[in-house]
Amino acid sequence: RIAYVNGRYVQHADAAVHIEDRGYQFADGVYEVCEVRQGMIVDMTRHLDRLGRSLSELSIGWPMDRRALILVIRQVLRKNGVTNGMFYMQVTRGVARRDHAYPAHSVKPSIVITAKNTDRKAIDKKNADGIRAITLPDNRWDRVDIKTVGLLPNAMARQAAREQGAQEAIYVDAEGFVTEGAATNVWMVGADGIVRTRPAEHGILRGITRTTLLDVAAKEGIEIREERFTVEDMLNAREVFITAATSICFPVVSIDGKTIGNGHPGLVSKQIREAFFDIAE
Ligand code: PDD
Numbered sequence: 001r002i003a004y005v006n007g008r009y010v011q012h013a014d015a016a017v018h019i020e021d022r023g024y025q026f027a028d029g030v031y032e033v034c035e036v037r038q039g040m041i042v043d044m045t046r047h048l049d050r051l052g053r054s055l056s057e058l059s060i061g062w063p064m065d066r067r068a069l070i071l072v073i074r075q076v077l078r079k080n081g082v083t084n085g086m087f088y089m090q091v092t093r094g095v096a097r098r099d100h101a102y103p104a105h106s107v108k109p110s111i112v113i114t115a116k117n118t119d120r121k122a123i124d125k126k127n128a129d130g131i132r133a134i135t136l137p138d139n140r141w142d143r144v145d146i147k148t149v150g151l152l153p154n155a156m157a158r159q160a161a162r163e164q165g166a167q168e169a170i171y172v173d174a175e176g177f178v179t180e181g182a183a184t185n186v187w188m189v190g191a192d193g194i195v196r197t198r199p200a201e202h203g204i205l206r207g208i209t210r211t212t213l214l215d216v217a218a219k220e221g222i223e224i225r226e227e228r229f230t231v232e233d234m235l236n237a238r239e240v241f242i243t244a245a246t247s248i249c250f251p252v253v254s255i256d257g258k259t260i261g262n263g264h265p266g267l268v269s270k271q272i273r274e275a276f277f278d279i280a281e
Pocket of ligand 1: 180185207
């Protein structure tokens with residue numbers, strides 16, 4: 001496998017960044033994960049726009065201009081033979097002697113890109129069987145709208161899920177409303193047939209898959225409301241599903257050990273998943 005690290009294509013096994021990189025010391029960096037389908041980068045423009053927003057919220061510069069970045073991404077995909085898979089792109093503030101405040105002199109941002117083919121069978125199985133989730137209090141900071149590499153709460157949540165035989169952890173805010181998953185956005189279909197997902201103004205990452213699914217649903221004539229819902233609403237839902245760039249739309253069939261709907265993947269998530277690839281650029 002080949003990785004791109006700060007201007008060079010290197011063997012994945014030898015790829016390394018400096019010990020004083022601020023990504024390593026302070027999680028002072030941002031990232032994107034993108035899906036690749038039949039050689040095409042799904043929702044590329046939206047992912048690059050969000051990368052730009054994350055960088056600007058942290059006053060980190062672009063590591064290179066956007067056109068060059070796209071060329072590098074394509075090279076990484078090509079060198080790794082990725083046609084159906086994903087790439088991971090991380091930009092940190094760069095290397096500076098340890099000091100909490102941003103370095104006074106401008107440093108060059110560090111960039112790393114890796115790519116791999118995905119295990120299609122595992123994804124198909126999750127879509128066919130559905131996944132299990134747990135809920136837990138949202139203990140993250142207030143700026144989850146920035147896609148930073150500071151993911152320790154998310155890692156702990158996923159670990160808790162794994163220890164309970166589940167694949168995702170769904171966060172709940174102090175008022176009892178669902179925010180999002182450890183690495184996904186959460187959706188429910190109520191008894192009224194209406195699909196709901198939390199508004200992206202506060203408390204969640206504005207998922208790219210989420211944004212595209214809103215377009216897809218509109219085109220399919222599926223009614224979706226960007227409205228908060230409680231854990232109780234979710235547990236009593238007809239369907240629950242989660243979305244992210246690498247998993248698109250996984251049905252959730254059990255939460256905290258309680259069966260959702262009839263315990264099988266629902267029709268709405270199936271319809272949305274199938275429509276997704278006709279519309280995503
Ligand atoms: N996670 N919410 C969180 C906290 C996420 O980490 C992600 C994505 C999403 C979905 O966003 P998108 O549709 O843009 O992928 C929502 C990526 C896949 C990850 O961390 O691996």
